[in-house]
Amino acid sequence: MARARSTDVERSLGRRMRGVAGLAALAGLAWVARDVPAALGGRLSGARAERAARSPQFREGTFHNRAGTRTMIAEPGRNLLRELIFGKQKRRPTAPVPLLRPGAGTADTADELNIVWYGHASTLIEIEGRRVLLDPVWSDRCSPSGLVGPRRLHEPPVRLDELPPLDAILISHDHYDHLDMATVRALLVGQSAPFLVPLGVGAHLDRWGVPAERIIELDWSESHRVAGLEITATAAQHFSGRGLRRDGTLWSSWVVAGVRRRVFYTGDSGYFDGYAEIGAEHGPFDVTLMQIGAYDRAWPTIHMFPEEAVSAHLDLRGGLFVPVHWATFNLALHDWSEPVDRLWAEAKARDVRLAVPRPGERVVVDEPPAVDGWWQAIA
Template identity: 80%
Template sequence: MRAPKEQTGRVTGRRIAGSVAGVAALAGLAGLAWAARGVPAALGGRLAGARAERAARSPQFHDGTFHNRASTRTAPVPDSNLFREMIFGKQQRRPTGAVPLVRPTPAPDVDRARELNLVWYGHASTLIEIEGRRVLLDPVWSDRCSPSDAVGPRRLHEPPVRLDELPQLDAILISHDHYDHLDMATVRELTARQSAPFLVPLGVGAHLDRWGVPAHRVIELDWSQTHRVADLEITCTAAQHFSGRGLRRNGTLWSSWVVAGRQRKVYYTGDSGYFDGYAEIGAAHGPFDATLVQIGAYDRAWPGIHMFPEEAVAAHLDLRGGLFVPVHWATFNLALHDWSEPVDRLWAEAKARDVRLAVPRPGERVVVDDPPPVDGWWQAVA
């Protein structure tokens, strides 16, 4: 007995629908697999063996993880307004036009003993040209700051130079292991193209090991420890932040850095909330010719781990800084504020507190002894 045509049609329809759903599911799985390619390696390594034993001896390490000096909330404070802003907020979180880039020219020919220039490449990635030496901070050249090259925060502008256009480096400094400061692809390319050592906070070397950086090129330091590179003394100093590249937090240390030559000296905050450690660092290592200070990705929901611009100025003064050069803005969209709000607030506060300020375009060299005037270049694309 044959099934009625209507019933046959329903069966056929269900089969087609099932096939379509199956294809969609397979496509979804394929998409997830594509997005997840390379993710396990990007997550990095874990503390083990001698590295774990050394971490356990650190004053910053107890109960199996690293800690700030003061109790600090590192997860966002639950706030209904925060979620409302995420969904319905009208913030201008991307520039309206192209962020202007500058192709760096050769460093000016000056007395090597007095040389001090800064080239900001975007976000926190900065080249310090100091007394003939070259130190690169937190290099991130990838399109996204994420374990995946398919999802995650994407750059608002291209890097102003390629990695193969960088000068020969003397040291590469990493402040902590978050993806916007430590990038696997960039590390691997720098390992192949450069011979400079990587100076990192305790535990971060586990990531570099997994990515193929030779052990002799990895220098791990605790807060207040110094390592000499050529004519420079590079000191790992405190910060108030956290770490983690996966589900586990604070398995590696975070830091700020002091880069000191015979006559010139620079301080880099890394990522940090405002804390009394800045006054201590200023007393122990200052004054500084220049400070590179994080100004973006702040929010009232996480006040202890990223400084507001006004706090950044206070930190600069605590540090006894000379020229203030802002970093950690304009490149990745990592918070809810307007993309240009950090530098607008910074400029106003610097004027109010009589702080010397330079705000370079990505790739623009700042000669610390003769910085360019602040011209509000970002406002044209805000």
């Protein structure tokens, strides 16, 4: 009888606990459901929509690349979903990604040019005593939800509140792995730098509470001066969208120019003849930050293969090549280390100066560390 009573109590307690857990789960889902619409961002309206409509890149209600592109190309006999689930690719490292904590920058601010790569595309440019942050994403997932979507393969090497004072924050486009609502909101509290974004992206920032005076929207070839730097939005070959609607905002690459030093950042882009034009107009560059990961033959016009990134670097008249957009999120079907392995081989074949930092490692552009293949031990 005692055991029967005990069993009844256990069952009753179990039902209550399941009920509490169910309520907690529902509360969590309700919170996520409430937050997801905000993470999707804003829509163009009013003066912002009117300005977008005047852009040479805007027609028939959306932004366009200069050349015709397709975000996905069907390949007979290939099933991407099956490959994603059952493919044999080694899409994760076998051990923790080594992280470093950058110390203070150099004291010689007149000619200073350093790069600190935090992972994926998030990168700090230290140029002539100024600091420019690119595409900051500190969330655990690049997704509108904290429960689903690509999850980090390594932690950020520093916390957001440990970043030094910034002079500008640049966003290349509005995809979740480049524009993160939680990170943007955190930067509102700890930083006062303006956000420089392509046309239309300001609608997202506006919805997330960024003050209008901190939002600077640029079309391709437009520039803005901040803290003695000239920052120019330049062309890219990609697409945009955070919900069902595609291409309602513009995408761009960026040129960051000081008095003596120049940096180019691709954002996301396929290989196109615009790189040679940018190199002729804005180059040569001391360093280029080039997208090398998340490519596939199913989307060849919107992301570069590593060999194409080397060609783009040469078109740009680049000096040092620093790869970005790899190692942090699984966004394609290739092996985790394949992008940088292919890059290293191509850079050696074409005599391109290369630095491959660990996340958090500072690269002094004039004295870059030798490539040591650190990733191969954990691939």
